Amino acid sequence: MTVHTDALRDHACLIVHGPDQPGLVAAVTALVTRNNANIVSLDQYSSDPAGGQFFQRLVFHRPDLAAAFPDLEADLDQTLAPYGMQWRLTDQSVPxxxxxxxxxxxxxxxxxxxxxxxxxxxxxxxxxxxxxxxxxxxxxxxxxxxxxxxxxxxxxxxxxxxxxxxxxxxxxxxxxxxxxxxxxxxxxxxxxxxxxxxxxxxxxxxxxxxxxxxxxxxxxxxxxxxxxxxxxxxxxxxxxxxxxxxxxxxxxxxxxxxxxxxxxxxxxxxxxxxxxxxxxxxxxxxxxxxx
Structure with missing residues (x-):
C-alpha cells in the first residue's frame, strides 16, 4: 500500500552536497524560483568555507510536482554540474x-x-x-x-x-x-x-x-x-x-x-x-x- 500524505502533496526535498564555493545558495534558490516553486524550509552547513564541503537540505512546494519532476531534474543537472555537486530530489508525499x-x-x-x-x-x-x-x-x-x-x-x-x-x-x-x-x-x-x-x-x-x-x-x-x-x-x-x-x-x-x-x-x-x-x-x- 502506498500512502500519500496530503500535507506533503506537491512538496519536494532537494539534497545538495559537494565542494563549498561562492554562488551555490544563489544558484539553487534561483533554480527553485524559475521552476515556479516556493521554498518551505532550507538548512545548510559548511565544514569550512575555504575548501570545505557544503551540505544543503531544501524543501519546496511546486504545484503539479509530479508533472514538473523531469524538468526539475534536467535543470538540476545543468545548474549544478559546473559546481561539481551531487544532488538528490525526492517527492515528500511518497513514503x-x-x-x-x-x-x-x-x-x-x-x-x-x-x-x-x-x-x-x-x-x-x-x-x-x-x-x-x-x-x-x-x-x-x-x-x-x-x-x-x-x-x-x-x-x-x-x-x-x-x-x-x-x-x-x-x-x-x-x-x-x-x-x-x-x-x-x-x-x-x-x-x-x-x-x-x-x-x-x-x-x-x-x-x-x-x-x-x-x-x-x-x-x-x-x-x-x-x-x-x-x-x-x-x-x-x-x-x-x-x-x-x-x-x-x-x-x-x-x-x-x-x-x-x-x-x-x-x-x-x-x-x-x-x-x-x-x-x-x-x-x-x-x-x-x-x-
Missing part, C-alpha cells in the same frame, strides 16, 4: 518502504509498528522478517506481513541471507535492524542495495557480547545509552545517525538498566528512522550531517 528485521526482543519492533500505525513515521512497512516466530501474531495484528527465516547455526549464514535478500529485492527502500541479533555478512550488505539502519546499546566497545547490562552494573556505570547508525562492513562502526543516554545510579539493578536501556533504544531508533525517512540525513564517508 519510503521500510522492512524490519527482528529477533526475539520485541521492544524496538513493536514501537516502530505502533508509531507507524499512529502516523508518526512517513513510511510503509511491506514486511517484517525474523529468525524467530515469537512476534509473528503481534506483527500481524498491525496488518504487516511476517516472514520467518531461521538463522543457520555456525558462521555460514549464506542460505538464510539469500532468502532474506529474495524477500527484500525490489520491495524496500531501506531496512531497519530492530534488535536483529545476527551479524550481517559483507556479501549481504553489498547485495542488499539499500541503506540498513541498526540500533544497539552504547556500551560498545567496553562491554562486548552477552549480558552487557550485567557487565555494566558490575563496573558501576552511571550512564546508559543507545546508538543508531548505518550498517557497513565494519561491525558497529558505520555512520552514526542518533544517540542518547540516561543517568542511572548504584541502586539500579541489572534488570533496571536493561529496562531503561530498552526505553532509550526505542526513542533513538524511532528518531533515526524518522530522520532517514524525511531525507534529513546526509552521509559523508563515515560521518553524517543531520538537518
Amino acid at each position: 519510503k518502504r521500510m522492512a524490519i528485521l527482528a529477533s526475539t526482543s520485541d521492544h524496538c519492533l513493536l514501537d516502530l509498528l505502533w508509531r507507524h500505525r499512529r502516523g508518526e513515521l512517513p513510511v510503509t512497512i511491506p514486511m517484517v522478517i525474523s529468525n524467530h516466530t515469537n512476534t509473528a501474531e503481534d506483527v500481524r495484528t498491525f496488518g504487516v506481513p511476517f516472514f520467518h527465516v531461521p538463522s543457520q547455526s555456525g558462521a555460514d549464514k549464506s542460505a538464510s541471507e539469500t532468502e532474506i535478500l529474495k524477500l527484500l529485492a525490489g520491495n524496500v527502500d531501506f531496512v531497519v535492524l530492530a534488535r536483529y541479533m545476527q551479524i550481517l555478512s559483507a556479501d549481504f550488505i553489498e547485495q542488499v542495495g539499500v541503506p540498513v539502519i541498526n540500533i544497539h546499546h552504547s556500551f560498545l566497545p567496553a562491554f562486548i557480547g552477552a549480558a552487557p547490562y550485567r557487565k555494566a552494573k558490575e563496573r558501576g556505570v552511571k550512564l546508559i545509552g543507545a546508538t543508531s547508525h548505518y550498517v557497513t562492513t565494519d561491525l558497529d562502526e558505520g555512520p552514526i545517525i542518533e544517540q542518547d543516554v540516561a543517568r542511572v545510579t548504584h541502586a539500579d539493578t541489572a534488570a533496571d538498566l536493561q529496562r531503561r536501556g530498552a526505553d532509550v533504544e526505542r526513542a533513538v531508533l524511532s528518531r533515526a528512522v524518522l530522520w532517514h525517512a524525511q531525507d534529513r540525513v546526509i552521509r559523508d564517508g563515515n560521518h553524517t550531517i543531520v538537518f
Whole structure:
C-alpha cells in the first residue's frame, strides 16, 4: 500500500552536497524560483568555507510536482554540474518502504509498528522478517506481513541471507535492524542495495557480547545509552545517525538498566528512522550531517 500524505502533496526535498564555493545558495534558490516553486524550509552547513564541503537540505512546494519532476531534474543537472555537486530530489508525499528485521526482543519492533500505525513515521512497512516466530501474531495484528527465516547455526549464514535478500529485492527502500541479533555478512550488505539502519546499546566497545547490562552494573556505570547508525562492513562502526543516554545510579539493578536501556533504544531508533525517512540525513564517508 502506498500512502500519500496530503500535507506533503506537491512538496519536494532537494539534497545538495559537494565542494563549498561562492554562488551555490544563489544558484539553487534561483533554480527553485524559475521552476515556479516556493521554498518551505532550507538548512545548510559548511565544514569550512575555504575548501570545505557544503551540505544543503531544501524543501519546496511546486504545484503539479509530479508533472514538473523531469524538468526539475534536467535543470538540476545543468545548474549544478559546473559546481561539481551531487544532488538528490525526492517527492515528500511518497513514503519510503521500510522492512524490519527482528529477533526475539520485541521492544524496538513493536514501537516502530505502533508509531507507524499512529502516523508518526512517513513510511510503509511491506514486511517484517525474523529468525524467530515469537512476534509473528503481534506483527500481524498491525496488518504487516511476517516472514520467518531461521538463522543457520555456525558462521555460514549464506542460505538464510539469500532468502532474506529474495524477500527484500525490489520491495524496500531501506531496512531497519530492530534488535536483529545476527551479524550481517559483507556479501549481504553489498547485495542488499539499500541503506540498513541498526540500533544497539552504547556500551560498545567496553562491554562486548552477552549480558552487557550485567557487565555494566558490575563496573558501576552511571550512564546508559543507545546508538543508531548505518550498517557497513565494519561491525558497529558505520555512520552514526542518533544517540542518547540516561543517568542511572548504584541502586539500579541489572534488570533496571536493561529496562531503561530498552526505553532509550526505542526513542533513538524511532528518531533515526524518522530522520532517514524525511531525507534529513546526509552521509559523508563515515560521518553524517543531520538537518
